[in-house]
Amino acid sequence: MGTFKIEGGHPLSGEITPQGAKNEALQILCAVLLTSEKVTINNIPDIVDVNKLISLLEDLGVKIQKKGKGSYTFKADDINLDYLQSDQFKKDGRSLRGSIMLVGPLLARFGKGYIPKPGGDKIGRRRLDTHFEGFIKLGAKFRYNREEYFYGVEAKELKGTYMLLDEASVTGTANILMAAVLAKGQTTIYNAACEPYLQQLCKMLIRMGAKISGVGSNLLVIDGVETLGGTEHTMLPDMIEIGSWIGLAAMTKSELTIKNVSWDDLGQIPTVFRKLGIQLERRGDDIYIPKHTNGYEIQNYIDGSILTIADAPWPGLTPDLLSIILVVAIQAKGEVIIHQKMFESRLFFVDKLLDMGAKIILCDPHRAAVMGHNFKSTLKATTMTSPDIRAGVSLLIAALSAKGTSIIHNIEQIDRGYENIDVRLRAIGAKIDRI
Structure with missing residues (x-):
C-alpha cells in the first residue's frame, strides 16, 4: 500500500496543465x-x-x-x-x-x-x-x-x-x-x-x-x-482535475494558472467556485486564480438563506467535484450545505476532516453542513487513508493546507484517477513525497 507524506502550509505558484479526461x-x-x-x-x-x-x-x-x-x-x-x-x-x-x-x-x-x-x-x-x-x-x-x-x-x-x-x-x-x-x-x-x-x-x-x-x-x-x-x-482535459486545482489554489492561498482547460466545456464549475467566493479569471483558454490573501466568502441566496451546493445531471454540477468543494468550504467565510444526491457513501470521509479540525455536521449519508473557519484557524496534520479517488484528492488538498506533516495511505486510489500527481504538485512548490 503506497503512502504520501505531505508537509502542509506552503503556498504554491506557477502553472499546471490538466491531464486528459x-x-x-x-x-x-x-x-x-x-x-x-x-x-x-x-x-x-x-x-x-x-x-x-x-x-x-x-x-x-x-x-x-x-x-x-x-x-x-x-x-x-x-x-x-x-x-x-x-x-x-x-x-x-x-x-x-x-x-x-x-x-x-x-x-x-x-x-x-x-x-x-x-x-x-x-x-x-x-x-x-x-x-x-x-x-x-x-x-x-x-x-x-x-x-x-x-x-x-x-x-x-x-x-x-x-x-x-x-x-x-x-x-x-x-x-x-x-x-x-x-x-x-x-x-x-x-x-x-x-x-x-x-x-x-x-x-x-x-x-x-x-x-x-x-x-x-x-x-x-x-x-x-x-x-x-x-x-x-x-480527449478533453479532465474537468474534475481542473476543479481540484481550483480548490487547491484557494485552500493554500496560492497564485496558480491552470492551462488549456477548454472553458466552454466546464459548465457550472466556474460558477460554483465563484459562489464559494473564489476569484477566477479567464485568460484565453486558461484559468488564472489569484492569491486569496484575505480569504473567500460564501454567497448566501438572495433571501439570506444558506447556500446549498448539490450535484445533478449535466448541465448540473458533476457529483465527482462535491468532495473537493466540501473541503474548500472548510476555510471559507460562511456556511454551506453540500448535498450529494447520487451516492450514499461518498461523504463518509468527513470523519478524517473532523480529526483535522474542520467544522462539519454530517446530517445524513447525503448531506453535510460546513461552517467555514475563514482561515482564523488552520487544519491540523494527521494520518489518514484514502477511501476513493475523489475523497483521496480532497484529503490531499486538506493536507497541503494543514499545519504540520500529514500521512495519506492507500494512495493507489488517487493514482487511479490522477496522473503523476506528486510530481506535478512538486513542480508548483508542494512538499509531497511518495513513500
Whole structure:
C-alpha cells in the first residue's frame, strides 16, 4: 500500500496543465471495438484505471501501438472472443468499473458481450440496470450467473427502438449508444446523458460513420449503419482535475494558472467556485486564480438563506467535484450545505476532516453542513487513508493546507484517477513525497 507524506502550509505558484479526461477515456477506448480499422486516440491520461482498460483491450486481441505520450493507435481486427469466458477476464474485468462499457461495442459488432460485476470506488450502489435494460430493448437476451456474478447479453441482430431511460446514466447512455450505432433501423434514447464526454463520444462515432442527431441534448436519435471506419480523436482535459486545482489554489492561498482547460466545456464549475467566493479569471483558454490573501466568502441566496451546493445531471454540477468543494468550504467565510444526491457513501470521509479540525455536521449519508473557519484557524496534520479517488484528492488538498506533516495511505486510489500527481504538485512548490 503506497503512502504520501505531505508537509502542509506552503503556498504554491506557477502553472499546471490538466491531464486528459478519465471519464471520457473509459468510453472512447471501448469504442475502438466497433471497427476493424485503425483508431488513433490522443491525450490519454496515464492513470491506473485507463491503463487497466488498455491492458484488457490488448488481452482481447486489439493491436495497440504507443505513438508518444498519451497517444496510441488501436486496431480491433482480430478479436479473441474466447477470452471473454476465461477466468483471467473474470478477474481482470472485475477490478475496473469502466469495463462495463466493453459490453455495448462487443454486442453490436460480435453479437455477444460479457462482463463480471465491476468494482471501482466504494462510494455506494452503482447499479447496472440501465445498461442491460437498454440492450434488452434493442433485442438482446440477458443472462446472469449469480454464483460468479457474471453478466452476459447475446443477440443475432440488434433492432432499433424507442427507449426512455430510467436515469440519465452517463455510462449507461454511452453503452447503449455504442450498441445502437450498428443496430438495424432507428433507435431513440430519451433522458440520455449529455455530458461533454458523452458529446465527445458522439462526435467520434459520427466521424467513424455513425448517424447520430441530438448531440448535446437528452434526446438522441441513432440510425444504424452496417459498419464503422477508423478515425483520430483527442480527449478533453479532465474537468474534475481542473476543479481540484481550483480548490487547491484557494485552500493554500496560492497564485496558480491552470492551462488549456477548454472553458466552454466546464459548465457550472466556474460558477460554483465563484459562489464559494473564489476569484477566477479567464485568460484565453486558461484559468488564472489569484492569491486569496484575505480569504473567500460564501454567497448566501438572495433571501439570506444558506447556500446549498448539490450535484445533478449535466448541465448540473458533476457529483465527482462535491468532495473537493466540501473541503474548500472548510476555510471559507460562511456556511454551506453540500448535498450529494447520487451516492450514499461518498461523504463518509468527513470523519478524517473532523480529526483535522474542520467544522462539519454530517446530517445524513447525503448531506453535510460546513461552517467555514475563514482561515482564523488552520487544519491540523494527521494520518489518514484514502477511501476513493475523489475523497483521496480532497484529503490531499486538506493536507497541503494543514499545519504540520500529514500521512495519506492507500494512495493507489488517487493514482487511479490522477496522473503523476506528486510530481506535478512538486513542480508548483508542494512538499509531497511518495513513500
